[in-house]
Amino acid sequence: MIKIAVGLFGAPVAWITQLFLSEPLAAHACYPYRMPLTAPIWEGLPVILAIISIACFAVALLSGLVAWTSWRQSDAKSVGENRNRFLVKLSAMSSFIFIVAIIFNICVILLVPPCSSWF
DSSP states (O other): OHHHHHHHHHHHHHHHHHHHHHHHHHHHHHOSSSSOOSSOSSTTHHHHHHHHHHHHHHHHHHHHHHHHHHHHHHHHSOTTOHHHHHHHHHHHHHHHHHHHHHHHHHHHHHHSOTTOOOO
């Protein structure tokens, strides 16, 4: 049951953690007061955001691996565990979706300048 919970909630929690840590840091670094800045107040902001993203990506991958192995093991078991098989398949799909979301957030860090204007 713990494998199902890790597979089901690990990647979404990693993605939410990435957003809850990265977005406020980036917003404060580029807009600390009422005036937007052209450069972040911390020089190492991209490195900090990259470290947060890599850590969350690693947690999501670990969660996805747990979900994948649980799914592979559930196919070999008896048919009587339909609820667990459904949850294991759901956790594998959920992990994949949130791993892709974390990868897209990593691409934003690599491709968009930290304090660029929106227009």
